[in-house]
Amino acid sequence: MTRKHLTADGGTGGASGRGRRRARRFVPLAGLAVLLAACSGEQNALAPAGPFAQGPQDLIVWVFGIAVVVFVLVQGLILYTSWRYRRREGDDSMPEQVHGNTKLEIVWTLIPAMILAAIAVPTVQLIFEQMDEPEGDVLTVEVIGHRWWFEYYYPDYDIYTANEMAIPTDMPVRLEMTATDLARSPDLGVIHSFWIPRLAGKQDLVPGHTTYLNLQADEPGRYLGQCAEYCGLSHVNMRARVVAMEMADFETWVAEQQAPAAVPAAGTLEARGRELFGDLGARQACASCHQVWEGEGLRGPAQGPDLTHLWSREEFAGAIHDLTPENLRAWLADPNSMKPMQYEVNGIGMPNLNLTDDELDALTAYLETLD
Numbered sequence: 539m540t541r542k543h544l545t546a547d548g549g550t551g552g553a554s555g556r557g558r559r560r561a562r563r564f565v566p567l568a569g570l571a572v573l574l575a576a577c578s579g580e581q582n583a584l585a586p587a588g589p590f591a592q593g594p595q596d597l598i599v600w601v602f603g604i605a606v607v608v609f610v611l612v613q614g615l616i617l618y619t620s621w622r623y624r625r626r627e628g629d630d631s632m633p634e635q636v637h638g639n640t641k642l643e644i645v646w647t648l649i650p651a652m653i654l655a656a657i658a659v660p661t662v663q664l665i666f667e668q669m670d671e672p673e674g675d676v677l678t679v680e681v682i683g684h685r686w687w688f689e690y691y692y693p694d695y696d697i698y699t700a701n702e703m704a705i706p707t708d709m710p711v712r713l714e715m716t717a718t719d720l721a722r723s724p725d726l727g728v729i730h731s732f733w734i735p736r737l738a739g740k741q742d743l744v745p746g747h748t749t750y751l752n753l754q755a756d757e758p759g760r761y762l763g764q765c766a767e768y769c770g771l772s773h774v775n776m777r778a779r780v781v782a783m784e785m786a787d788f789e790t791w792v793a794e795q796q797a798p799a800a801v802p803a804a805g806t807l808e809a810r811g812r813e814l815f816g817d818l819g820a821r822q823a824c825a826s827c828h829q830v831w832e833g834e835g836l837r838g839p840a841q842g843p844d845l846t847h848l849w850s851r852e853e854f855a856g857a858i859h860d861l862t863p864e865n866l867r868a869w870l871a872d873p874n875s876m877k878p879m880q881y882e883v884n885g886i887g888m889p890n891l892n893l894t895d896d897e898l899d900a901l902t903a904y905l906e907t908l909d
């Protein structure tokens with residue numbers, strides 16, 4: 539029942555062995571299909587949708603073009619020489635033995651130096667172009683990486699939101715990025731990386747440091763991204779959306795986000811949900827981790843995502859679930875089943891607060907009013 543049995547048996551075992559071998563031939567093909575699948579769709583880095591993604595794309599095409607020329611030349615020369623100087627019947631002569639050729643050596647030092655210069659000059663130029671603060675009107679958004687969601691703060695408008703970053707089209711956006719640490723939550727602080735392939739390159743988010751990234755979208759749309767630096771258990775569930783809209787729509791969005799949260803009329807199911815949000819008795823209140831700003835006092839950062847206008851977003855929990863009443867209820871009932879966080883082990887993410895059916899109904903109804 540070992541190797542011998544599987545391979546040495548040419549008679550009876552042969553058929554299945556052949557089948558297996560044939561199947562094995564498709565493994566590289568399947569691998570290639572998976573690999574190529576990564577080159578298409580919403581996160582396609584080869585389909586730039588703004589100038590800060592176009593620049594690197596143009597550079598890649600340029601460098602790739604040079605590489606193709608070098609490849610064809612070198613391979614061509616190898617093929618040509620092996621054919622031209624192949625061994626012939628009855629010819630036992632040795633090739634001419636030479637040592638050193640100054641002219642050749644100068645040529646094959648100069649050509650690569652020129653190629654490297656042709657790659658280095660535009661590369662360095664582009665790096666500076668991409669890093670510099672863009673000129674003219676710029677929107678600033680602060681990005682804070684948490685395990686496992688992205689928070690956005692708009693300093694010019696005093697808006698907090700999560701997962702989905704709204705931006706106007708045709709305007710450069712300057713991201714000032716960092717990662718959370720113990721000063722803010724039980725997250726002791728790890729490195730994340732913000733990457734929206736169609737809008738810009740990627741940049742790390744580092745606790746205690748500020749890093750910068752420019753992005754811009756030419757067309758309205760929803761651009762998908764993903765945390766690109768392994769950050770623990772739910773790293774794969776840490777996605778990001780950039781929602782680009784025309785300037786007029788963006789201004790409307792800003793006005794809506796700046797408005798205080800709706801307060802439901804007394805005596806309704808929603809009002810009961812609002813009460814529970816602030817007080818769950820012996821259990822930790824939602825409000826101790828989430829802000830719903832009703833217009834009084836400071837609008838500040840909280841441990842969890844800002845929920846003041848939760849229902850204006852289309853996705854939640856690191857942009858991995860559609861924001862529907864059913865999904866939201868399932869999340870409140872057992873967050874860990876929707877996104878592995880293991881709050882009970884590490885204190886990170888959202889706890890299961892053992893809500894009753896009535897409490898779930900009221901809280902879901904209330905959160906739906908926060909548009």
Ligand SMILES: [Cu+2]
Pocket residue numbers: 683684686729730731765766767768769773776
């Ligand atoms: Cu991350």
